[in-house]
Amino acid sequence: MKHTRPTGRPSKAVDALLxxxxxxxxxxxxxxxxxxxxxxxxxxxxxxxxxxxxxLPLGGLPITETQVNSWLVMLSLLFLCLxxxxxxxxxxxxxxQHVAEWIVEQTEGLVTGNMGEYFIGFAPFIGAMLALSAFSxxxxxxxxxxxxSDINVTAGWAILVFILIxxxxxxxxxxxxxxxxxxPVAFLTPLNVISEVATPVSMAFRHYGNVLSGSVIxxxxxxxLQGLSQIILGRLPGILGEVxxxxxxxxxxxxxxxxxxxxxLQAFIFAMLTMLYVGGAFPAEDYFKMQEKKKAKRLQTNxx
Amino acid sequence: MLELAIGIILGCCxxxxxxxxxxxxxxxxxxxxxxxxxxxAIGRQPESRSSVTTTMLMGCAVAETTGLYALVIAxxxxxxAPGMFVNLLMSTIS
Numbered sequence: 545m546k547h548t549r550p551t552g553r554p555s556k557a558v559d560a561l562l563x564x565x566x567x568x569x570x571x572x573x574x575x576x577x578x579x580x581x582x583x584x585x586x587x588x589x590x591x592x593x594x595x596x597x598x599x600l601p602l603g604g605l606p607i608t609e610t611q612v613n614s615w616l617v618m619l620s621l622l623f624l625c626l627x628x629x630x631x632x633x634x635x636x637x638x639x640x641q642h643v644a645e646w647i648v649e650q651t652e653g654l655v656t657g658n659m660g661e662y663f664i665g666f667a668p669f670i671g672a673m674l675a676l677s678a679f680s681x682x683x684x685x686x687x688x689x690x691x692x693s694d695i696n697v698t699a700g701w702a703i704l705v706f707i708l709i710x711x712x713x714x715x716x717x718x719x720x721x722x723x724x725x726x727x728p729v730a731f732l733t734p735l736n737v738i739s740e741v742a743t744p745v746s747m748a749f750r751h752y753g754n755v756l757s758g759s760v761i762x763x764x765x766x767x768x769l770q771g772l773s774q775i776i777l778g779r780l781p782g783i784l785g786e787v788x789x790x791x792x793x794x795x796x797x798x799x800x801x802x803x804x805x806x807x808x809l810q811a812f813i814f815a816m817l818t819m820l821y822v823g824g825a826f827p828a829e830d831y832f833k834m835q836e837k838k839k840a841k842r843l844q845t846n847x848x
Numbered sequence: 849m850l851e852l853a854i855g856i857i858l859g860c861c862x863x864x865x866x867x868x869x870x871x872x873x874x875x876x877x878x879x880x881x882x883x884x885x886x887x888x889a890i891g892r893q894p895e896s897r898s899s900v901t902t903t904m905l906m907g908c909a910v911a912e913t914t915g916l917y918a919l920v921i922a923x924x925x926x927x928x929a930p931g932m933f934v935n936l937l938m939s940t941i942s
Contacts, residue, residue: 749917750912756919813905816906
């Protein structure tokens with residue numbers, strides 16, 4: 545046990561610092577929203593607030609609430625990972641090492657179960673995507689703008705997945721890839737091209753639509769409850785009549801479904817679809833056959 | 849006259865958004881069927897519960913896509929289309 549620290553246990557101060565680093569980005573986001581984003585008058589549904597626009601040669605690059613919030617989520621996740629993996633020992637002793645090992649084992653099990661042993665290297669990517677997507681959606685619990693309810697974010701992820709799919713389809717050479725469009729019969733080629741393009745589009749719209757519809761419905765229900773409480777309880781004397789009593793507690797039930805359940809479910813579904821599409825795009829049989837052929841050829845030339 | 853034109857634009861956008869969401873019927877029926885079949889499968893083989901649930905959630909997510917396309921169209925019609933059409937109208941008048 546050469547690698548263990550002399551004190552045996554990692555120091556508490558650094559732990560506290562890392563935990564603070566985990567919570568500070570969220571607090572910074574809330575502060576930024578309070579300071580810069582104008583308060584909404586009554587009930588309204590708006591997109592991401594544009595903080596400023598970077599002048600670039602090809603048009604301005606707007607820095608929006610979406611980008612800032614997703615950077616904050618990334619920072620928070622970075623500190624969470626640092627906290628979980630701090631002071632690792634060969635045999636798990638601390639609770640956090642058990643948690644970290646459980647996360648890694650679950651992710652690797654998920655990847656090997658859905659994509660096969662060949663794709664074990666995908667486990668970090670899938671884990672990162674799950675964490676980023678889930679925490680981005682869960683950011684709406686703090687009242688901030690969830691980055692996943694902006695189509696630019698989910699479309700970016702979907703394009704990344706599309707590049708991966710195309711890369712794994714190209715593994716047997718571009719000719720094999722082009723030939724796969726004409727299957728099972730040649731006249732279905734246009735349909736195959738459409739379904740190829742529809743994959744990233746539907747992935748982006750699915751994640752974005754689910755999160756956005758949740759926030760739109762929450763806002764509408766909150767507005768309706770406010771109106772209802774004004775009608776029913778508006779005759780109470782003084783300040784009692786002005787408080788929207790029905791808005792207390794009831795929207796929380798919706799929030800549990802839309803923010804907690806739906807956010808985590810959509811993250812899981814996005815990661816699952818990524819695994820299925822990328823795993824399905826890889827022509828495993830042809831690829832391994834080609835590898836064996838190459839190996840046999842090499843052996844033959846060596847023998848000669 | 850201009851108010852009438854803008855009113856027609858706004859009303860038609862709202863009507864279009866409402867009728868686009870008729871597409872919500874399809875995923876509803878489809879997901880209902882999927883969950884019913886999953887319940888039957890779990891009832892027949894309770895030990896396969898976890899894998900059936902995962903597959904069902906995946907299937908539901910894919911079936912939901914058509915409904916979400918309609919949602920995106922409806923959101924575009926409510927938040928984007930009116931401003932675009934009114935600007936178009938103004939630019940044609942002036």
